Amino acid sequence: MSTSIKWRKIKRNISKNNKIRFFDLSFDLLCITGFDGYLKQVNPAFCRIVGYTEEELLSRPYIEFLHKEDQSKIKNYDFNSYDKETMQLPHMEVRYICKDGTYKWIAWTATIDINEELIYGVGRDITDKKTLEKTNMELNSIVEASTDAIIVIDRDGIIQSWNGGAEKLFGYSQSEIIGQPIQVFAPEEKKEECDKIVQKVLDKGAFEHFETIRLKKNGQRVQVFNIVTPIKDKEGNVTGIIALIRDNTEKKQLENEIAHLDRLNVVAQMAAGIGHEIRNPLMSVRGFLQLLGRQEEYQKDKDYFHLMIDELDRANAIITEFLAMTKRKPSNPERGNLSKVIEELLPLLQAEAINNNKWIVKQLEPVHDLVFDNKEIRQLLYNLVLNGLEAMETGKKLTIRTYMEDAEVVLAVQDEGKGMPAEVLERLGTPFLTTKENGTGLGLALVFRIARQHKARVFVNSGPSGTIFHIRFPTHSF
Structure with a gap:
């Protein structure tokens, strides 16, 4: 070979x-x-x-x-x-x-x-890859099905993931928000808090939970509850953060209503004890002032008598509102239509707006009839509109809407003012709480009282572009 x-x-x-x-x-x-x-x-x-x-x-x-x-x-x-x-x-x-x-x-x-x-x-x-894919699909389905906002950010605080709950809560789509810093929906006074929480989770690798305020895309402030937890790699290094954010508005609303009721109970006890006792001597003083004012020797002081009588009438009006806070039921409930009441009251409201170089826009949709006290609903509407007009500068408009939503009749009054600070929003409806120089602080307190008596719920959203009150009336009788 x-x-x-x-x-x-x-x-x-x-x-x-x-x-x-x-x-x-x-x-x-x-x-x-x-x-x-x-x-x-x-x-x-x-x-x-x-x-x-x-x-x-x-x-x-x-x-x-x-x-x-x-x-x-x-x-x-x-x-x-x-x-x-x-x-x-x-x-x-x-x-x-x-x-x-x-x-x-x-x-x-x-x-x-x-x-x-x-x-x-x-x-x-x-097999491991398929199992992981299945787990990820299931987790993604859970995340997308969640009504809570679930957001993932990297170590630089940049948003990497944004679920449907986040889109619904804040109003940003994924394409708008991915790649943006997490501070984008923190109000100016909360940006430092936001930075500190992120840094604390990154440094300590432990979860945090807290209540705070965030901003929607339209500038509306929203009360939220946050749970922030770190994302770690196999070596235990923090690579990012997951934030679960829940709309806390209704919970805070309920807490505020309970606190508000407690304060109103105190007011009711005070009013029941001293309201009539104050009014009686005031009326006596008013009567004597009228009597003295007619005498010839006091004609030179007529203007002073008129001023004193006007101030007594103003005090009497405050006492009347004060006593109204103690009422527990509507006085004369009857069937009526909220949109019709607004139509009837609108000329008076328009005159008030025009006198101050402002205007009112109505957007009234067909709504179900309700059982309510006509006078009190008029008072509620008048107080809301007057409050909105006073909050706006000249040339601005106020919008009154009615519509049906979730088997409820909704009244919405929206102004174009500068909004209310958070500390005022938290105590809104408290008697004598006012930011106006000559306000009594009873107008909105009366709104909350009338709404409560009609088993309606009051929701308030306020931001730099204005404030909107939503009064949601159940369609069943009280």
Whole structure:
């Protein structure tokens, strides 16, 4: 035998041995499959991953080892769809049923040999990847289904993820907010607080929970409850933050209403005890002033008498409002329509606005009839409109709306003032609370009292562009 022939034979043996060694040592599943549907050869990794011996795998059609839902993939698979140049078949992912009853996801890459009627396949176990994908899909579904805002930010405080709950709460779409700093919806006085909370979570790697105020896209302030927790990698390093933000408006509203009721009870006790006792001597003084004012010797002081009588009348009006705060039920409830009441009262309200170079816009939709005290609802509306007009500069407009929502009749009064500070909003409706130089602080307190007596709820949103009151009346009778 010549030396060249000998070396060619040695090379063939080395090549064959290397192929066998590669076949046996591969961590991926390697197999040769015949056109008859049977496996012809499998490597040790194949046996190890699915739990069957080589004999068991070669003795049955390979389709029997597949999950029932994936068997149809093989039955409908077009083996003629291979690439004519590379002879490679389309990629496929199927589940193999293991001997212990579990299943493994295997991603297959294969080439076909038409002449030998064989398919050479390389499979990779992607079960962990599929499990992770499924878990992520489930988590994403939970996140998207959540009514709470769920936001992910990186270490620089930049928003990376924004769910549907966040979009609904704040009004920003994902395309608008992704890539923006988390401070974008913090009011100016809360930006420093926001920075400190983020830095604290990043530094300590512990979660924080707190109540605060945030801004919607339209500038409206909203009470929220925040739970902020760190995102950590395998080494425990904080890589980002998840913030769960819940609209706390109704809870704060309820707390404020309870506190408001407590304060009103104190007012009621005071009013019941001293209201009439104060009014009686005032009326006596007023009567004597009128009597003295008619006498000739006091005609030179007539203007002073008128001023004193006017001030007594003003004090009497305050006492009347004060006593009205103690009423627990509407005096004369009857069926009526809120939009109709507004139409009737509108000329008076328009005159008040025009006198101050302001105007009123009405947007009245058809609403269900209610049972209410007509005089008190007029008083509520007048107080709300007067409050809004006084909050605005000249040339601004006030909008009155009525509409149906969630089986409730909604009255909305919106001004274009500068809004109210947070400390005033928290105590709104408290008797004698006022920011006006000549205000009594009883107008809005009376609004809250009338609303409560009619089982209506009051919601107030205020920001730099103005304040809006929503009074939501239940359609059932009280």
